[in-house]
Amino acid sequence: MARNVSTQRKLVTTVVAWxxxxxxxxxxxxxxxxxxxxxxxxxASPPAFLFFDWTTENYFEVQSRSDYFKHxxxxxxxxxxxxxxxxxxxxxxxxxxxxxxxxxxxxxxxWMLSTKMxxxxxxxxxxxxxxxxxxxxxxxxxxxxxxxxxxLPIIIWMLYTYFKEIPGExxxxxxxxxxSLAKEIIYVLTPMAIPGIASTLLLxxxxxxxxxxxTLNLSAxxxxxxxxxxxxxxxxxxxxxxxxxxxxxxxIAPILILGWFSQKxxxxxxxxxxVK
Amino acid sequence: MNLRTFLLGTCSAVALAxxxxxxxxxxxxxxxxxxxxxxxxxEAFTSKNPDIQLEWVTLEENVLRQxxxxxxxxxxxxxxxxxxxxxxxxxxxxxxxxxPLDNLGADYDVDDLLPAIxxxxxxxxxxxxxxxxxxxxxxxxxxxxxxxxGLTMPDAPTWEFIADAARKITDKNNEIYGICLRGKAGWGExxxxxTATANAFGARWFDENWKPQFDQPEWKNALxxxxxxxxxxxxxxxxxxxxNENLSLFQTGKCGMWIDATVAASFVTNPHESTxxxxxxxxxxxxxxxxxxxxxxxxxxxxxxxxxQKAEAAQKFIAWATGKDYLKLVAEKEGxxxxxPGTRTSLYxxxxxxxxxxxxxxxxxxxxxxxxxxxxxxxxxxxxVQFVAIPEFQGLGTAVGQxxxxxxxxxxxxxxxxxxxxxxxxxxxxxxxxxx
Numbered sequence: 001m002a003r004n005v006s007t008q009r010k011l012v013t014t015v016v017a018w019x020x021x022x023x024x025x026x027x028x029x030x031x032x033x034x035x036x037x038x039x040x041x042x043x044a045s046p047p048a049f050l051f052f053d054w055t056t057e058n059y060f061e062v063q064s065r066s067d068y069f070k071h072x073x074x075x076x077x078x079x080x081x082x083x084x085x086x087x088x089x090x091x092x093x094x095x096x097x098x099x100x101x102x103x104x105x106x107x108x109x110x111w112m113l114s115t116k117m118x119x120x121x122x123x124x125x126x127x128x129x130x131x132x133x134x135x136x137x138x139x140x141x142x143x144x145x146x147x148x149x150x151x152l153p154i155i156i157w158m159l160y161t162y163f164k165e166i167p168g169e170x171x172x173x174x175x176x177x178x179x180s181l182a183k184e185i186i187y188v189l190t191p192m193a194i195p196g197i198a199s200t201l202l203l204x205x206x207x208x209x210x211x212x213x214x215t216l217n218l219s220a221x222x223x224x225x226x227x228x229x230x231x232x233x234x235x236x237x238x239x240x241x242x243x244x245x246x247x248x249x250x251x252i253a254p255i256l257i258l259g260w261f262s263q264k265x266x267x268x269x270x271x272x273x274x275v276k
Numbered sequence: 277m278n279l280r281t282f283l284l285g286t287c288s289a290v291a292l293a294x295x296x297x298x299x300x301x302x303x304x305x306x307x308x309x310x311x312x313x314x315x316x317x318x319e320a321f322t323s324k325n326p327d328i329q330l331e332w333v334t335l336e337e338n339v340l341r342q343x344x345x346x347x348x349x350x351x352x353x354x355x356x357x358x359x360x361x362x363x364x365x366x367x368x369x370x371x372x373x374x375x376p377l378d379n380l381g382a383d384y385d386v387d388d389l390l391p392a393i394x395x396x397x398x399x400x401x402x403x404x405x406x407x408x409x410x411x412x413x414x415x416x417x418x419x420x421x422x423x424x425x426g427l428t429m430p431d432a433p434t435w436e437f438i439a440d441a442a443r444k445i446t447d448k449n450n451e452i453y454g455i456c457l458r459g460k461a462g463w464g465e466x467x468x469x470x471t472a473t474a475n476a477f478g479a480r481w482f483d484e485n486w487k488p489q490f491d492q493p494e495w496k497n498a499l500x501x502x503x504x505x506x507x508x509x510x511x512x513x514x515x516x517x518x519x520n521e522n523l524s525l526f527q528t529g530k531c532g533m534w535i536d537a538t539v540a541a542s543f544v545t546n547p548h549e550s551t552x553x554x555x556x557x558x559x560x561x562x563x564x565x566x567x568x569x570x571x572x573x574x575x576x577x578x579x580x581x582x583x584x585q586k587a588e589a590a591q592k593f594i595a596w597a598t599g600k601d602y603l604k605l606v607a608e609k610e611g612x613x614x615x616x617p618g619t620r621t622s623l624y625x626x627x628x629x630x631x632x633x634x635x636x637x638x639x640x641x642x643x644x645x646x647x648x649x650x651x652x653x654x655x656x657x658x659x660x661v662q663f664v665a666i667p668e669f670q671g672l673g674t675a676v677g678q679x680x681x682x683x684x685x686x687x688x689x690x691x692x693x694x695x696x697x698x699x700x701x702x703x704x705x706x707x708x709x710x711x712x
Contacts, residue, residue: 043524043528065315217342220354234336235307235520236337236520237337
């Protein structure tokens with residue numbers, strides 16, 4: 001049943017929501033605007049908001065200095081690859097935990113999450129040595145593997161909560177009809193959990209796209225993704241904010257556009273199961 | 277059958293030739309302007325050396341340091357040439373992580389390298405890294421503000437003069453601050469400046485037995501002087517200002533003086549970036565009459581990790597990038613003002629360079645005034661002007677930098693900061709086995 005809301009209250013809520021929205025979006029907008037300024041305008045005080053001489057010089061400079069496309073392709077392969085591989089491992093695991101739990105399931109889930117609590121730099125040297133000995137340093141395969149491992153706990157946790165919302169009886173019915181375990185997961189469970197899987201997929205692609213510690217430390221020239229591309233533009237000795245902004249805009253644009261088009265899916269997935 | 281054999285033979289020959297030719301050098305470097313220029317000139321090297329290909333990994337200084345340190349410490353072998361600072365060279369060479377550069381070619385002219393820079397890169401008589409560009413620190417000041425205040429900057433000022441001038445120029449109502457100095461905590465931020473300044477005040481990090489010296493009067497004088505000066509004539513929030521923040525303040529006309537890296541000279545005099553480009557003068561870093569100037573010495577150098585399979589090609593590249601002909605090449609393509617400074621004596625004798633770079637003499641004098649082997653007035657057991665070349669210094673320098681930054685912000689007194697610095701460095705040095 002709809003609730004009566006006064007116009008005044010609606011107005012206040014709208015203004016508050018817009019203010020928060022703009023505040024959150026402002027840093028990205030500011031980066032975007034700065035990328036069209038000259039270096040002098042970028043540090044001018046007071047700063048110009050919209051009325052300055054717009055220039056695309058920074059984008060040309062960034063493009064001529066770095067191979068954007070190579071970094072972009074590495075980011076695509078690494079983020080999509082690690083997320084898809086993660087899903088292949090996580091869907092059966094989450095199924096087992098949601099529909100065939102044992103006494104220790106909760107502990108296993110907690111243990112998986114605990115691996116996220118360790119600062120990554122603590123295992124940098126052992127990881128680096130493993131990568132060196134297996135020839136995985138500076139390879140896309142290596143980065144896909146490490147990001148899969150890093151994001152696996154989150155993927156499993158998300159899928160587990162989504163699967164818990166699906167009535168087990170439906171799966172039992174499929175089993176009664178003679179469906180094998182693989183068929184049960186592929187044809188019955190997965191279609192029902194599509195919104196949950198989709199939002200897990202999107203969120204993990206975003207996380208993998210932005211992951212900067214491992215991608216920077218385990219790559220050099222060949223497999224370096226967009227995080228390394230940005231790291232070549234920030235500078236502690238020299239003010240190149242306009243160029244850095246242009247590089248940042250180029251690095252976040254693809255994932256921003258992806259997020260924009262899939263936000264409906266994302267929100268649906270995140271609120272999935274709120275109403276029973 | 278014969279044709280098939282011939283074709284197979286040709287294919288294998290081409291493949292073998294391809295394998296023999298495909299020697300690719302991976303070079304890790306910092307994203308400073310001079311290095312980016314080197315990257316752009318890749319073709320000039322590869323056209324002369326068609327059997328060598330270059331692959332660049334250009335990263336921000338701090339990321340690069342972490343990246344190459346991990347790689348060299350684990351013998352990862354990801355890079356054939358690494359760009360490292362004057363701080364790393366002696367430590368890494370002693371660890372046996374670097375190859376000595378003894379095959380740079382007959383026309384390399386090692387003796388042309390500036391002695392101060394070369395001495396920081398030479399261990400037991402062997403050169404372990406070749407300097408790509410060198411820098412020191414100096415005073416940059418606003419000639420117009422000095423004139424207005426009736427002051428004349430000497431070529432070699434004292435700290436007393438600098439402090440007096442800074443207080444006179446300060447006009448807080450119009451947001452003009454007499455002096456901008458580093459305050460942001462970090463071994464390469466405020467501690468680079470404060471360690472070099474402390475040298476001028478007669479202070480030192482450690483005595484000959486590695487005992488920390490923060491409880492000595494020299495440190496008290498230096499830190500007290502710095503905090504008082506910054507409170508009177510520095511910009512607000514100076515405890516979070518590093519190189520970039522001060523550069524921005526100076527370029528927008530808010531600082532009367534700024535003491536920092538000589539590389540800043542080309543930024544503040546660039547009319548596209550700086551609103552005060554035509555009003556900047558330069559002077560040597562100040563002293564207190566004790567015989568040491570508070571100027572540091574830094575160089576970015578090219579080095580080859582030990583165990584490299586491509587050492588010969590790598591030395592060839594290093595000889596090209598740090599040789600005399602490279603300077604000429606940059607001058608031809610981009611003008612003399614853009615030549616990487618601070619490595620070769622011949623550059624400073626070149627009249628064309630002197631004409632194009634008004635700050636050339638001051639840079640050379642500043643570099644020559646620094647002595648990394650005897651940085652302080654009193655004897656010290658370490659090498660390094662604005663740092664102590666021991667592996668523990670990155671952590672220790674940053675920890676001491678934090679308490680000094682807190683003293684500048686007014687969160688603790690100078691005495692408390694020094695006591696805390698003394699305590700934590702004694703603990704750290706005992707733990708590391710320097711103090712028995």
